Amino acid sequence: MASADRSLGPMITCREFEDFLGDYLEGRLAWGARWRFRLHMWMCPECRRYLRSFRRSLELGRRVFAEPDESVPSEVPPELLRAVLAAVRTPDDGDT
Amino acid sequence: MARRTRDMGTEGGEAAEEAEWVAALRSGDEASYVALMQRFGPRLLSLARSILGNEAEAQDCVQEAFIQAFKKVGGFEGRSPLWPWVRRIAVNACLGRIRARHRQAEATLEAWQPEFDADGCRLGLEPRQLPAADELLASDRVRAAVRAAVRALPEIHRTVLILRDFEELSTGEVAELLGLEPGAIRVRLHRARAALKKQLEPAFGGKGM
Ligand SMILES: [Zn+2]
Numbered sequence: 153m154a155s156a157d158r159s160l161g162p163m164i165t166c167r168e169f170e171d172f173l174g175d176y177l178e179g180r181l182a183w184g185a186r187w188r189f190r191l192h193m194w195m196c197p198e199c200r201r202y203l204r205s206f207r208r209s210l211e212l213g214r215r216v217f218a219e220p221d222e223s224v225p226s227e228v229p230p231e232l233l234r235a236v237l238a239a240v241r242t243p244d245d246g247d248t
Numbered sequence: 249m250a251r252r253t254r255d256m257g258t259e260g261g262e263a264a265e266e267a268e269w270v271a272a273l274r275s276g277d278e279a280s281y282v283a284l285m286q287r288f289g290p291r292l293l294s295l296a297r298s299i300l301g302n303e304a305e306a307q308d309c310v311q312e313a314f315i316q317a318f319k320k321v322g323g324f325e326g327r328s329p330l331w332p333w334v335r336r337i338a339v340n341a342c343l344g345r346i347r348a349r350h351r352q353a354e355a356t357l358e359a360w361q362p363e364f365d366a367d368g369c370r371l372g373l374e375p376r377q378l379p380a381a382d383e384l385l386a387s388d389r390v391r392a393a394v395r396a397a398v399r400a401l402p403e404i405h406r407t408v409l410i411l412r413d414f415e416e417l418s419t420g421e422v423a424e425l426l427g428l429e430p431g432a433i434r435v436r437l438h439r440a441r442a443a444l445k446k447q448l449e450p451a452f453g454g455k456g457m
Contacts, residue, residue, distance in 0.1 A: 170364075175434075199370060208381060208384075210445075212384060216385070217410065220290075228285050228286055237278060239315045
């Protein structure tokens with residue numbers, strides 16, 4: 153399957169499938185391209201499994217990063233609060 | 249879920265409350281400054297740490313972001329909620345750090361992209377059975393692997409992935425925030441996602457994890 157067939161043949165290559173993937177996930181493929189993308193997915197178990205692992209990776213990332221990060225304090229460090237307040241007090245007032 | 253603060257925007261009755269808060273901020277009321285830092289600080293620290301991969305720098309950036317926010321709050325019109333406004337300032341502070349650093353080689357990212365043969369056929373074997381997300385997330389090792397995989401990405405790719413996929417900004421919003429074209433964001437996003445997936449393959453294949 154040569155990529156030159158792209159505009160003629162209905163079947164795209166795995167590499168083209170990969171190129172379309174981001175736009176497919178974002179819902180940006182025109183219907184013709186979306187159709188070819190899906191056709192490839194139905195015909196190619198490797199790409200089908202690839203896409204499944206790809207989505208699963210993103211789901212894991214999203215869920216792990218939504219968890220509180222154990223090394224980040226649940227409260228803002230008091231020295232950070234103090235430093236910010238000191239920096240924003242207007243220096244020309246001179247009464248702080 | 250321990251913390252579900254993804255959307256820290258305001259809705260309905262909270263909007264009026266936030267308008268009062270903005271008014272207090274604009275008048276320079278210190279209690280409102282402290283309230284803002286306490287409300288958004290932990291989430292910003294977590295975000296900055298994810299982007300920068302470094303605790304001390306994350307604190308510096310968040311501190312810098314709050315100072316900038318309070319200096320600029322007079323110009324904040326309150327038409328959009330506070331959280332996206334504060335987040336934008338913090339992300340920009342992080343990006344300033346990143347640009348100041350030595351540009352990181354992208355060779356490793358290259359190694360994590362999918363491979364194809366001369367005919368464009370996919371190389372590499374995907375597992376037939378994929379463990380469910382809940383099953384994978386029950387493992388501390390898998391969760392640590394996910395964090396490590398994101399941390400291992402070049403900074404710009406990591407930032408795009410975090411903002412687009414984890415913070416769930418739109419491609420357009422990420423592009424605007426990073427000063428890049430949407431097309432450039434899409435390319436980086438795809439490469440970052442592919443690299444994340446590649447690094448997590450051992451967890452999926454049941455080999456070693
Ligand atoms: Zn394929």
